[in-house]
Amino acid sequence: MRRAGLLADVLLPGARAALSGRSGGVAVLAAWAxxxxxxxLRLGRIVATLGGxxxxxxxxxxxxxxxxxxxxxxxxxxxxxxxxxxSDAPAGPIDWEAFARHRQASIGxxxxxxxxxxxxxxxxxxxxxxxxxxxxxATRFLPPSAxxxxxxDRFGRDVLSRVLYGARISLTIGFVxxxxxxxxxxxxxxxxxxxxxxxxxxxMRGVDLLLSFPRLVLLITLVALFEPHLxxxxxxxxxxxxxxxxxxxxxxxxxxxxxxxxxxxxxLGLGRWRILVRHVLxxxxxxxxxxxxxxxxxxxxxxxxxxxLGLGVQPPTASxxxxxxxxxxxxxxxxWIAAFPGLAIVLTVMSFNLVGDGLRDAxxxxxxxxx
Amino acid sequence: MDAASRxxxxxxxxxxxxxxxxxxxxxxxxxxxxSFQLRAGETLxxxxxxxxxxxxxxxxxxxxxxxxxxRIVTGSSVRLRGEELVGADERRLRAVRGGEIAMVFQEPxxxxxxxxxxxxxxxxxxxxxxxxxxxxARSEAVRMLERVGIPEPADRxxxxxxxxxxxxxxxxxxxxxxxxxxxxxxxxxPTTALDVTVQAQILELLLDLQRELxxxxxxxxxxxxxxxxxxxxxxxxxxxRIVETATxxxxxxAPAHPYTAGLMAAVPDPDRPAQxxxxxxxxxxxxxxxxxxxxxxxxxxxxxxxxxxxEPGLLETAAGGRSRCWLIEEPDRRLPTAFSSGTGGEP
Numbered sequence: 001m002r003r004a005g006l007l008a009d010v011l012l013p014g015a016r017a018a019l020s021g022r023s024g025g026v027a028v029l030a031a032w033a034x035x036x037x038x039x040x041l042r043l044g045r046i047v048a049t050l051g052g053x054x055x056x057x058x059x060x061x062x063x064x065x066x067x068x069x070x071x072x073x074x075x076x077x078x079x080x081x082x083x084x085x086x087s088d089a090p091a092g093p094i095d096w097e098a099f100a101r102h103r104q105a106s107i108g109x110x111x112x113x114x115x116x117x118x119x120x121x122x123x124x125x126x127x128x129x130x131x132x133x134x135x136x137x138a139t140r141f142l143p144p145s146a147x148x149x150x151x152x153d154r155f156g157r158d159v160l161s162r163v164l165y166g167a168r169i170s171l172t173i174g175f176v177x178x179x180x181x182x183x184x185x186x187x188x189x190x191x192x193x194x195x196x197x198x199x200x201x202x203x204m205r206g207v208d209l210l211l212s213f214p215r216l217v218l219l220i221t222l223v224a225l226f227e228p229h230l231x232x233x234x235x236x237x238x239x240x241x242x243x244x245x246x247x248x249x250x251x252x253x254x255x256x257x258x259x260x261x262x263x264x265x266x267x268l269g270l271g272r273w274r275i276l277v278r279h280v281l282x283x284x285x286x287x288x289x290x291x292x293x294x295x296x297x298x299x300x301x302x303x304x305x306x307x308x309l310g311l312g313v314q315p316p317t318a319s320x321x322x323x324x325x326x327x328x329x330x331x332x333x334x335x336w337i338a339a340f341p342g343l344a345i346v347l348t349v350m351s352f353n354l355v356g357d358g359l360r361d362a363x364x365x366x367x368x369x370x371x
Numbered sequence: 372m373d374a375a376s377r378x379x380x381x382x383x384x385x386x387x388x389x390x391x392x393x394x395x396x397x398x399x400x401x402x403x404x405x406s407f408q409l410r411a412g413e414t415l416x417x418x419x420x421x422x423x424x425x426x427x428x429x430x431x432x433x434x435x436x437x438x439x440x441x442r443i444v445t446g447s448s449v450r451l452r453g454e455e456l457v458g459a460d461e462r463r464l465r466a467v468r469g470g471e472i473a474m475v476f477q478e479p480x481x482x483x484x485x486x487x488x489x490x491x492x493x494x495x496x497x498x499x500x501x502x503x504x505x506x507x508a509r510s511e512a513v514r515m516l517e518r519v520g521i522p523e524p525a526d527r528x529x530x531x532x533x534x535x536x537x538x539x540x541x542x543x544x545x546x547x548x549x550x551x552x553x554x555x556x557x558x559x560x561p562t563t564a565l566d567v568t569v570q571a572q573i574l575e576l577l578l579d580l581q582r583e584l585x586x587x588x589x590x591x592x593x594x595x596x597x598x599x600x601x602x603x604x605x606x607x608x609x610x611x612r613i614v615e616t617a618t619x620x621x622x623x624x625a626p627a628h629p630y631t632a633g634l635m636a637a638v639p640d641p642d643r644p645a646q647x648x649x650x651x652x653x654x655x656x657x658x659x660x661x662x663x664x665x666x667x668x669x670x671x672x673x674x675x676x677x678x679x680x681x682e683p684g685l686l687e688t689a690a691g692g693r694s695r696c697w698l699i700e701e702p703d704r705r706l707p708t709a710f711s712s713g714t715g716g717e718p
Contacts (some may be wrong), residue, residue: 197439260481266435267476268496268547269469278495282486 006076013075027110031117032071035064042124056123063120086234105358111351119167126161133157133314134209141334151336153326159336162318163344170320170348173234173303174296180238182292185245190281192246193253194272204250207243215240216305223311233312237299243290252284259283286363290356297352304345320345381408382587383432383451383472383555388395389444390424390431392658399658401427401441401609409555414581414588416619418595418634422655424611429557432456432589433472434464436470451555470500473548477560479540483532487620489516489543490528493550500551515546519576538569549580556581559591574601589716595638607631610655610666613685617692627694629671665697673698673706 009018013032017025041048046064049057099105118125127149140158142148150159192203210218222236256262257280265275300320306312307321308328315322320341327338390402408417419425419649428435432449432457449456451471456464468474476482484492493512497503503511509528516524519542532540548556562570578601581588590602598605598619605622607615607630615628626632633651653670656662659683660667668678677697682685685693686700698705 260476260478261484263435264474264476264482264544264547265484265495267433267468267474269465269467269499270495271465278487279484283484 009075010072013071017075023106025075028074030072031067032245035068035071037043038121038124039064039068045124054123060121060123063117064124067117082213086272099358099362102361104354105361108351108354109359111347112355115167115348115351116171118164119171120167122164126164128161129160130161130165130318131157141330143334144336150340151334153334154330154338158339159317159323162323163320163340166318166320166323167348168343169230169313169317170300170303170321170345173230173237173313173319174300175351177234177237177241177299177303178292178295180235181241181295181340182245182288183241183242185242186249186281186288188242189246189249189251190276190284192254193250194257194276194280196254200250204247207246210240211243215302218313219302219306220309223306228311228314230313233303233306237302237306241295241299241302245288245295248287248291249284252287253280256280256283289363290360293352293356293359297349297356300345301349377441380453383409383449383589384451385409385428385432388431388447388449388457390427390436390441390447391444392441393657394440396657397659400611400661401591401658402431403621403634403661405608405611407606407613407616409587411554411587412585413603414578414590414601416591416598416605417589417591417608418605419608420593422658423608424658425593426559428608428706429474429559429589429591432557433467433468433474434459445564446690451633462666463599466500468618469496469548469553470551471553472555472557473551473553474557475541475548475561476574477563479537479544479564482544483540485532488529488531489535493528493543493547495662496547497550507618511550512546513649515550516548518580519543519546519549520572521546537565538573541565541569541573545576545580549586551582553586555587555589557589557591560593561590562597563592563594570597577601581713583622595634607634610661611658612666612695614667614695615692616685617688617690617694621688621690625690626688627699628667628696629673629691629698630667633670665695673704675704 005016012029014025014028014030018029019025045057046061047198049061053061099109112352133155135154139148139152140154142152142156144151148158148160150163152158153162186201188207188323192200218240219236222240223232226232227362262275262279265279270278271293307319308325310322312321313319315326323341324345325339327334327336331338331348385408387407388402388405389400392399392401405424405428407415407417417425417428425709427436427441431443431447434443436443443457451467456467459467483489490512493515494505496507497508497511498505501508501511513524513528521527521539521542527535532543535543535608541564544695545561556577561577562573565573574597577588580586588601590598590616592598596603602619604616604618606613607622607628609630615622615626615631617627622631623635626635630651633649636649637651651670656666656669665671665674665678665682668674671678683695683699684699685695688694688699
């Protein structure tokens with residue numbers, strides 16, 4: 001009986017959990033089926049990768065193998081554990097069970113995971129090269145069909161392939177720019193909060209000054225000064241997005257450094273640096289994580305706006321923003337060119353916001369946590 | 372130095388310690404010329420109302436006065452085994468904190484970092500002061516947690532503070548403080564936030580550990596019951612100054628200072644439950660404007676002109692303690708009825 005169960009978990013991971021009504025099981029089973037279907041349909045490309053592929057393709061292959069291993073591991077480990085009762089204390093500072101009980105947040109997380117998976121697997125998933133112009137006249141402005149599920153654009157390029165490749169650009173921009181913003185914001189904020197006095201006042205007035213510019217105007221000015229390319233767009237988005245984080249971190253540091261446990265750490269003879277890194281920052285991070293999650297969605301929107309205005313990612317590289325821009329003047333005749341990248345933006349930003357909301361609840365000690 | 376005189380030499384000598392805070396209404400003299408000594412292995416109770424300067428005294432010993440508002444005034448002296456700590460460099464002070472003078476705080480609920488496991492928090496001090504490698508620090512932490520009475524310490528080191536009760540957390544705090552074998556433990560209201568039954572257990576634990584490790588304890592409390600249970604000697608603080616020092620027996624037998632008598636009268640007497648609770652009239656004055664003369668005279672039932680004009684020194688009492696009160700020189704002025712409803716009171 002036990003061995004049969006083990007076998008079932010390895011061959012059809014998630015199936016038993018799904019049968020007993022756990023949504024996690026359904027997700028694992030769906031991922032498993034999707035991955036095998038992909039491997040079967042794109043066997044040619046996988047073999048080609050093994051014979052010598054680009055970095056993109058190797059990354060996709062690594063992702064595929066890792067996920068194929070992860071599914072049975074998830075079925076054997078995580079799905080076998082009984083869900084913790086609501087009354088028990090959570091095992092760590094992040095209350096994952098509270099997060100899981102938050103339905104919209106779970107949906108957002110699943111969407112987000114799927115999105116990241118899709119972005120990594122794009123070289124295998126996309127039916128065509130995103131920049132391949134097929135017979136330009138014959139295949140341009142084709143409506144969605146079996147050959148081109150989301151249609152083709154004015155150059156006869158496959159919209160589905162471009163949306164998939166656009167996911168990589170948008171997610172990369174979102175994550176890297178937010179990482180830059182969070183790093184700068186945390187450094188400025190903790191510096192201001194710890195130093196206090198004149199340094200604090202000066203840097204916060206500087207932040208106020210920067211915040212008083214509309215972000216888009218700032219972005220347009222900065223991008224217009226230089227030749228727009230991907231690295232610059234990321235840098236500029238990162239360097240215009242850190243002020244909110246700096247404020248949050250500064251406020252947190254100001255209140256946390258008065259906490260009893262910081263006083264206790266001082267009384268134990270810990271140095272300033274150690275107290276900051278081990279005791280103050282980890283406790284200040286909660287709202288930063290939430291702000292970062294919400295920030296990724298905002299950054300993707302900002303990039304789309306920049307690209308829409310022609311100042312972001314430059315054609316022919318596909319980004320959701322410049323796809324929407326290129327479809328706007330044929331909207332009435334070929335709605336699919338702008339609609340699908342637009343939908344992708346909406347779904348992505350929405351899932352980041354849902355996850356952000358869920359994290360805020362899961363990280364808030366006043367939520368769903370016994371005394 | 373022979374063994375006998377080393378034993379007699381005080382471990383900690385505090386002389387004329389003054390800690391002032393800058394405020395909008397002038398300098399607040401929170402601690403104002405406090406002197407006391409602590410000998411190895413003894414327990415000194417530091418007693419007083421809120422705002423009398425007890426906690427600031429404790430923080431001053433470790434050089435932890437909040438800056439820039441607070442400062443230890445020049446002329447203050449805190450000597451640990453003869454070594455001056457006031458004005459010592461930060462490196463030396465960090466080695467003293469936790470290593471030689473450790474501290475336990477009042478609030479076990481907030482004195483532990485909520486995002487680190489208790490194991491990591493106990494290990495931290497061990498690794499800094501005793502420079503042990505990670506695995507030895509871990510087993511030392513387990514041993515220490517076991518010693519303070521945490522059940523299943525090898526599992527509990529992975530617990531987060533919110534998973535423990537208040538009493539358990541205070542035990543963890545004690546384990547953290549004692550892990551580096553300090554010679555002095557400063558306990559700032561260690562049991563105030565706990566249930567009465569847990570209070571007794573924690574005090575018992577502290578006394579056990581004191582016997583085992585031979586450390587001196589400076590016990591800061593407003594609770595005379597706690598002092599009576601655990602302290603050898605008592606120093607009573609009022610308005611930034613020590614107003615009376617005595618052995619525990621003498622103090623409870625015959626409090627020499629009217630303030631001490633007032634504190635004792637304010638303890639409810641279970642034998643006379645129908646009685647109204649006695650309170651000392653008035654409040655502790657503002658630390659920016661201590662009264663002239665004896666600082667207690669506006670609230671003192673015995674006060675006369677001399678108290679308003681000049682502040683007494685710490686005068687020696689008949690029992691051998693010291694009291695900052697003119698009544699020691701003019702005992703006839705003591706009114707027989709003041710604070711008569713409580714325990715102790717008049718000889």
